[in-house]
Amino acid sequence: xxxxxxxxxxxxxxxxxxxxxxxxxxxxxxxxxxxxxxxxxxxxxxxxxxxxxxxxxxxxxxxxxxxxxxxxxxxxxxxxxxxxxxxxxxxxxxxxxxxxxxxxxxxxxxxxxxxxxxxxxxxxxxxxxxxxxxxxxxxxxxxxxxxxxxxxxxxxxxxxxxxxxxxxxxxxxxxxxxxxxxxxxxxxxxxxxxxxxxxxxxxxxxxxxxxxxxxxxxxxxxxxxxxxxxxxxxxxxxxxxxxxxxxxxxxxxxxxxxxxxxxxxxxxxxxxxxx
Numbered sequence: 001x002x003x004x005x006x007x008x009x010x011x012x013x014x015x016x017x018x019x020x021x022x023x024x025x026x027x028x029x030x031x032x033x034x035x036x037x038x039x040x041x042x043x044x045x046x047x048x049x050x051x052x053x054x055x056x057x058x059x060x061x062x063x064x065x066x067x068x069x070x071x072x073x074x075x076x077x078x079x080x081x082x083x084x085x086x087x088x089x090x091x092x093x094x095x096x097x098x099x100x101x102x103x104x105x106x107x108x109x110x111x112x113x114x115x116x117x118x119x120x121x122x123x124x125x126x127x128x129x130x131x132x133x134x135x136x137x138x139x140x141x142x143x144x145x146x147x148x149x150x151x152x153x154x155x156x157x158x159x160x161x162x163x164x165x166x167x168x169x170x171x172x173x174x175x176x177x178x179x180x181x182x183x184x185x186x187x188x189x190x191x192x193x194x195x196x197x198x199x200x201x202x203x204x205x206x207x208x209x210x211x212x213x214x215x216x217x218x219x220x221x222x223x224x225x226x227x228x229x230x231x232x233x234x235x236x237x238x239x240x241x242x243x244x245x246x247x248x249x250x251x252x253x254x255x256x257x258x259x260x261x262x263x264x265x266x267x268x269x270x271x272x273x274x275x
Contacts (some may be wrong), residue, residue: 004255004262008252010081011030012242012246019048019049019052019055019056020123020275021043022041022042022044022045022048022097023041023042023045023052023054023055023058023203023274023275024274024275025037025038025041026038026039026041026042026058026100026109027272027273027274028057029041030058030062030262030263030266031273033084033265035062035065035066036117038058038062039059039063039066039071041123042055042058042062042267043059043161046059047151050078051082053079053082053083053086054076054086054105054271054272054275056075056079056082057075057079057086057090057266057269057271059071059072059075059150060072060073060079060090060251060264060272061076061077061090061093061094061121061262061265061266062081062173062262064094064097065255065258065259065262066141067257070217071189071235076090076091078272083257086168087258088239089168089231089240089269090269092230092231092267093231093266095230096100096216096226096227096230096265097228097229097258097261097262097265098229099227099228099230099236099250099251100223100224100226100227100230100261101253101258101261102252103223103226103239104239105142105219105222105241105249106239106240106245106249107240107241107242107243107246108240109141109144109147109148109149109238110145110148110149110214110237110238111146111149112148112149112152112212112214112237113149113151113152114151114152114153114209114210115209115210115211115212116149116210116211116212116214116237116238117150117152117153117154117155117205117208117210117212117213117214117215118142118145118146118152118153118154118155118158118213118216118240119155119157119201119205119214119215119216119218119227119229119255120139120154120155120156120157120158120171120216120245121157121158121194121215121216121217121221122135122157122158122159122160122166122167122171122191123135123137123138123140123158123167123196123218124160124162125160125161125162125165125170126164126165127162127163127165128162128163128251129159129161129163129164129169129170129243130170131171131174133169134218134242134244135167135170136240136267137218137244138218138242138244139174139175139178140242141216141241141242142154142171142175142216142240142241143178143180144173144240144241145155145184145214145216145238146184150216152184152209152210152214153184153185153186153205153208153209154175154180154184154185154186155185155187155201155205155208155213155239156168156172156186156187156188156205157169157173157187157188157196157197157200157201158171158188158189158191158197159188159190159191159192159196161189162183162190166187166189168179168187168188168189168191169189171187172187173237174184176206180220181260182256183220186204186208188200188204191209193267194221194224194225194228194264195227195228195264195267197225197229198228198229198231198232199212199232199268201229201232202229202234203231204233206234210234211235212234212235212236212237213229213234213235213236213237213238214236214237214238214239214240215229215238215239215242216241216243217241218241218242218244219241219242219244219245219246219249219250220246220249222239222249222259223253224264225239226239226266227264227265227268228268229264231265231268231269232268
């Protein structure tokens, strides 16, 4: 009875599965590492609803992850005719991931002018609102980057308040306490993830006059962050990191270890995790 209720019949002996359920199952499978199951769900969905633009975008992205370039290009070509903007965004995902995977964590600050913002990403605070050592490490790298690029606006991004203090507020206070003028700093107190760091932060950097960004975070986080900011729509021209875990993060990640980058990229593209 439950199985019958999940199907809508169109003609004798032809059952059509619910597109929303298949989309949700695909996203669950991708999140859980079952790429074959997720792509199978999308094939079934697209057999039933060939004009589903979000499903075509997901099919292109995860076919890229699995190395099926024929399916990737077929999905992109179909998507181009249905939703050129989403097709362009999907292609940007591939560019972003390629740039991110090729990024080397670098503790040496870049030199930049006022059109390049410095985006410093938060890290969870302790229950009393104080900063964990990893966040202090990020801020030390950000301070060096701010000194090297004295005209660049600085974004501090992170919500998740503890004891009434957001990550951004703690970061802003640290930087001001170490001689960075408050007028240089814009604070995003909302972001609860790297995806939100990029989505909210990109908008704030643009309002501050930046057309590109240097991302500052930990070495083991930098590639995912770079991809998210590029997908969000701002070019990343530098990736400054702290020294902690630097050596272990130098090698480009194997494809199996890029899953988190792909997952984040689809969310930054605003493809829903469920519908």
